[in-house]
Each structure stands twice: as structure tokens, then as C-alpha cells.
Amino acid sequence: MEQFLIGLRDFAIEKVVSRTPPVFEARWTGKNTCPHCGCEKLRIKDSFWRTIRNISIHGRASRLLVRCHKYRCEECSRYFNTRLAGIKVWSRTTELLKRNIFQAYNKGISCKDIADEHRIGVASVERYYHQMMQHKSSHWANRTCPRILGIDEHRLRADRALRPPFATWPAAGYLTW
Numbered sequence: 001m002e003q004f005l006i007g008l009r010d011f012a013i014e015k016v017v018s019r020t021p022p023v024f025e026a027r028w029t030g031k032n033t034c035p036h037c038g039c040e041k042l043r044i045k046d047s048f049w050r051t052i053r054n055i056s057i058h059g060r061a062s063r064l065l066v067r068c069h070k071y072r073c074e075e076c077s078r079y080f081n082t083r084l085a086g087i088k089v090w091s092r093t094t095e096l097l098k099r100n101i102f103q104a105y106n107k108g109i110s111c112k113d114i115a116d117e118h119r120i121g122v123a124s125v126e127r128y129y130h131q132m133m134q135h136k137s138s139h140w141a142n143r144t145c146p147r148i149l150g151i152d153e154h155r156l157r158a159d160r161a162l163r164p165p166f167a168t169w170p171a172a173g174y175l176t177w
Helices: 002-006 095-106 111-118 122-138
Strands: 011-018 023-028 042-057 060-073 079-081 149-152 166-169
Touching: 011 060, 042 095, 042 111, 095 111, 095 122, 111 122
Parallel strands: 023 060
Antiparallel strands: 011 023, 042 060, 060 079, 149 166
């Protein structure tokens, strides 16, 4: 039930701190492992509260208060903080909120309206949009162009149809049948 309310997996709502704006005290239920060596033998060195902006609930910007820990790995002796699923390491916003801002921006909603709805600055809206654009474009970065392009049922000149009905253009740039 909680994951539907806040939109994140591996979180459990402990209590509602405030109703206007919605602030939830949440507990992260995921498994902690060392990001360096993958070891599960960890020692808690310190605890702290992390405030995270989340998606709007009924038109009100919500926040999560999550109790995080500083760990020391028993195997490699390195220190690290709790890694939360759906939230980047140094970020104070969820990836779900960034995706919602990106979609609203693409629908033509102004930056000022988005900023007012989520109670953030206009510069933050622009920054989140650019981060999501980088994320989307990284999926296409390593794709290769096709070696041969095929076009069916076409005409190069209006008065004369090409023979045969299917032509291909190889990478060299000349027309072959």
C-alpha cells in the first residue's frame, strides 16, 4: 500500500509528520551491501535524517524523511552511506519526481507552473529537465546507423517511376538495384 502512495519500492511509511504539505516519515526496507566489494557484513557508524522531495499527492508537493546510516564495510574497511533505490547518491529528489517534471515540461506546461506545483525553483525544473534529457539521449548514444537504407514504393522524379519497385542506398551513397 505504501509504495502506491509514495511511488517508490522498498520504502515503508512509518508515520505522517504533516498533512499540509504532506511529509511522511519512511523507513527503507531494502538490503544494504557495500558498493565497492558487495559484502553484506556492515557496521553502522552513524545515523542521520535525509529529506527527499517526492511526487505531488493531490496537488501538494510531498516530502519523505528517511533515516539513513553511515556504514563501514568489515571486508574492505571503506565507508559509505545508505543507497536508496529510486534516488541518486547526492540527489535530494526522487527519479519519479524528475520524470513527472520532464513529462509536464514536454506537454507544454510552463516552468513557472511546474515550479509552483512542486514548490521548487524554476532553475531546478530546468536542471531536472536537462538531466532527464541526458538520460534519454544516453540510450541512443551507442546505436549504429544502418548500413543499407531501403525505401519501398518511391519516385525520384514525378514523371517516371523507378525500376525495380525497391531500391537501396549503401553507405557509399550511390543507387543500386
